[in-house]
Amino acid sequence: MTADLLVVGAGPTGLSLALQAHHHGARVRVVERRPEMFRPSRALILHPRTLEVLRPLGVTNALLGRADTAPRVNLHLGTHVMDTTLADLALPDTAFPHLSLIRQTDVETVLTRALEGRGVSVERGTELLAAEDQGNHARAFLRSSHGAETIRCTFVVGCDGPDSAVRDCAGIGWRGRPYAEEVVLADLDVGGIPPGAGAQAFAGRQGLLFLFPLGEQATWRLLATRASAGHTVGSVGQPGAVVPEAELHRLLSDAGTNARIERLAWSARVPLRCGIARRFRRGRLFVAGDAAHNYSPATGQGMNAGIQDAVNLGWKLAFAASNSANRPTSGFDAGELALRPGWPSMFRGYLHDDERYEAAFADGWYLTGEVVRRDADGWYWFVGRADDVIKSAGHLIGPFEVESALLEHPAVAEVGVIGRPDPVAGNVVKAFVSLAHGAEPTPELNRTSCSIPTTRSAERPRADGCS
Ligand SMILES: Cc1cc2nc3c(=O)[nH]c(=O)nc-3n(C[C@H](O)[C@H](O)[C@H](O)COP(=O)(O)OP(=O)(O)OC[C@H]3O[C@@H](n4cnc5c(N)ncnc54)[C@H](O)[C@@H]3O)c2cc1C
Incomplete structure (x- = not known):
């Protein structure tokens, strides 16, 4: 079967992407090499913004139904214990002004079911x-128990x-x-913590230790940080080698808790x-x-x-795929947000730049520069800034790409890139660089760092200068 989108991986990213692309009319296939859905959760926290972006896909009620939206945490520091509630983040402008404690497995279950429902x-x-880019299409080679x-x-x-x-x-x-620290995960039943207690957080000698009442195969999920043993067995970021029970006892006692593993x-x-990744697309x-x-x-x-x-x-991608296949999109509507001027706080101009102010209007509409899309309920969702590219000598240059290339220089600690108006090119790329500790701002360094974006690939722009 052909598809507009082949999504590889059914973690939270792949499932959300498939759901969103399907919602916008794409034909989607999702492949996952794990034969079973269940794996121990790693993530336990959903943020308000994540719930907001998922809302148009109709999954937030199911997610909230599985979440603790008023999580209590006991903070332990030596013999001091502080009981806190993470319920109210005091965010006035969201429908979800709270942290949501929810297992990654529950998030994946809700998203999988929503996909199945479609x-x-x-x-x-x-x-x-x-996988290969074949110019006018992509080709992927798959293997399953049914063959290749x-x-x-x-x-x-x-x-x-x-x-x-x-x-x-x-x-x-x-x-x-690699980080100098690693994480230890375990599901366990413990004595010494009253039933119904919320999450427990300990600042221990070796690192932080948390007990969440969110275990999947026992009551509690232990999450502890400690210095990395150095050698990496298994995949980074994925649960790997077993941690012996004696080590877990040590972690608990180093954290100063009386909790006992039962x-x-x-x-x-x-x-x-x-x-x-050096780039997110090729x-x-x-x-x-x-x-x-x-x-x-x-x-x-x-x-x-x-x-x-x-x-x-x-x-x-759904939009791009439907355009290339010349098929209509379902309910898709995105573009630059234009507003009828006239509200009381409407700005009256750009300082010393009347021309720019006038260019922001077309046919009596104010063009905000915000790219938005409209969902089925009529809500507008922010997508990005229309002007987050630098137009230089006919090329569209993403500041992010130039920043990423410059960050590879060992002397560069932080960098921000803007377009500087230029009478010939329209704009030239200008980078503001904060040097790494010990690096000196020499002319030689300026020359080599400015040449990085150009040498990286022929399509990259010339950097005009670094400050
Ligand atoms: C201890 C710990 C705690 C964390 N807590 C939080 C938290 O509280 N909040 C939070 O936001 N994040 C948290 N994270 C991070 C979070 O777990 C990951 O960022 C998240 O799982 C990334 O999702 P993903 O879908 O991009 O990748 P993954 O979840 O890794 O999914 C990738 C999928 O792709 C599949 N796959 C790989 N290769 C192939 C292939 N060739 N063909 C087919 N399938 C393939 C894999 O089997 C896997 O199912 C935590 C991480 C750790 C380690």
Whole structure:
């Protein structure tokens, strides 16, 4: 069967992407090499923004039905214990002004069921072996218990985690490093904590230790950080080698808790790293979620960022695929938001730039520069800024790409890129660089760092200068 989109990986990113693309009229296939749906959850927290972006897909009630939206946490510091509620984040402008504690497995279950309800089943036990951009289509090679299959599709999206096969097939590089810390996960029954108590957080000698009442094979989920043992067994970011019970006892006692392990259901060491793909797309091959970026789970962001990537990318690919196949899209409506001027706080001009002010109006409408799409209920959703590209000598240049290239220079700690008006080119790229500790701002460094974006590939722009 052919498809507009082949989604590789049925983690939270792949499932959300498939749902969003299908919602916008794309024919979607989702392949997942794990034969079973269940795996121990890693993520436990959903952010308000993630619920917001999922709302048009009709899954938020089911998610909230499985979530604790008023989580209580006992913070332990030595003998001091503080009982706190994370219910109210005091965010006035969201329908979900709370943290939601929910297992990743529950998120995946809700998304899988929503897909099934739309007639899309995850093809489990099916592995992507290779993917190729063939110019006017993409080709993917799959393997399952039914044998090998080659499929033709418009796009392939790798939502296949940190060791992404799609990223490798696209020849997309990766920049990152392992963390000095690793995570220990375990599901256990413990004595010494009163029944019905909320999450427990301990600042221990070796790191942080949390007990969440969210175990999947026992009452509690233990999550602890500790110095990495150094050698990585198994995939980064994925539950790996078992942690002996004696080590778990040590972690609990180092954290200063009286909790005793009564039954250990399972445990795993999770090696961690941070990193980012050098680009998120090559031709018809894309990467999203952990395949595109990894960071410490301490930020509680990986699943949230993956879902937000997916919802953003999903409608765009559906739109692009339907255009290339010349088929109508279902209820799709996106473009620059234009407003009728006349509201009391309407701005009256750009300082010293009347021409720019006038250029912001067309046929009596004010063009906001915000790209939005409208959902089935008539709500408008922010997609991006129309002007987040630099137009230079006829080329459209993404500041992000230039920033990513410059960040590869060891002397560059942080960088921000803008377009500087230029009478000939329209704009030239200007980078503001903060140097790494110990690096000196020499003319030689300026020359070499400015040449990086140009040498990286022929399509990259010339950097005008670094400040
Ligand atoms: C200890 C820990 C705690 C965390 N807590 C949080 C948290 O509270 N909040 C949060 O937002 N994030 C958290 N994260 C991060 C979160 O778990 C990940 O960011 C998230 O799982 C990424 O989702 P994904 O769909 O991109 O990738 P994954 O969940 O890794 O899914 C990728 C899928 O692709 C499949 N696959 C891989 N290769 C192939 C192939 N060749 N063919 C077919 N299928 C393939 C895999 O089997 C897998 O199912 C935590 C992570 C860890 C380690």
